[in-house]
Amino acid sequence: MKAYNQLFQLLSGGLFRFTYSLVKSNEVAEEIVSDVFIKLWQIKDRLPEIENLKVYLYTIAKNFSLNYINKHYKNTIVSLxxxxxxxxxxxxxxxxxxxxxxxxxxxxxxxxxxxxxxxxxxxxxxxxxxxxxxxxxxxxxxxxxxxxxxxxxxxxxxxxxxxxxxxxxxxxxxxxxx
Incomplete structure (x- = not known):
């Protein structure tokens, strides 16, 4: 649990800025970052298989952000x-x-x-x-x-x-x- 908290402290700020840059909402970005770390906790047994955890977490954040955008802006096609x-x-x-x-x-x-x-x-x-x-x-x-x-x-x-x-x-x- 200590390592999990340290990882959160280390990466949550950058993940928040990255997610916010996509969704443009503090609340949504915070929720997505929380969801990213919940996902990380859910797959903790598979962590040794992940080659680069930082890239993995940013990719999850990107996917969650794009899912949010697609869900809330159904009629709008959004590219990066x-x-x-x-x-x-x-x-x-x-x-x-x-x-x-x-x-x-x-x-x-x-x-x-x-x-x-x-x-x-x-x-x-x-x-x-x-x-x-x-x-x-x-x-x-x-x-x-x-x-x-x-x-x-x-x-x-x-x-x-x-x-x-x-x-x-x-x-x-x-x-x-x-």
Missing amino acids: DELDVETMIELDGPAEMCISADLVQQIRRVIRQLPPQCRLIFQMVKEDGLRYKEVAAILDISPLTVRNQLAIAIKKIGETLPVYLQSGFTMVSRFSHS
């Missing part, structure tokens, strides 16, 4: 490209605290303006800490697509913030390392 993915940047390290509020707002604005799939991939890799292969498995796309979408995001952030880049600002480079 059409979903409005809202990202959140958590700045809590010493270097990040030195960044002006204006710059943080500009970065958030640029991220919100990215195409939906590009935003989702950026969030999963740079905010949730997933690897390219994990994101590819969760979204059922190739790792090359993940890399290309992330490159687009970083390029757009760089194009929008030239003043900060020219002055030696390194925030965007923080996002460019995996």
Whole structure:
């Protein structure tokens, strides 16, 4: 039970952000994350068979989210490209605290303006800490697509913030390392 609680503490925040980016409801996202961990508890005897638990849980969250969307929006066909993915940047390290509020707002604005799939991939890799292969498995796309979408995001952030880049600002480079 202790390991289960530690796993919940470790992954629930990222799963919530990911799920929220799909369903756009705090309550529904919380319920889906709870359902993901209930499912995990139900299959606890089969856990040794699962190669990558993190990818497995994100895939369950994606499927539960898409099931919710399909159930509640029966007449609407929704693809990942059409979903409005809202990202959140958590700045809590010493270097990040030195960044002006204006710059943080500009970065958030640029991220919100990215195409939906590009935003989702950026969030999963740079905010949730997933690897390219994990994101590819969760979204059922190739790792090359993940890399290309992330490159687009970083390029757009760089194009929008030239003043900060020219002055030696390194925030965007923080996002460019995996």
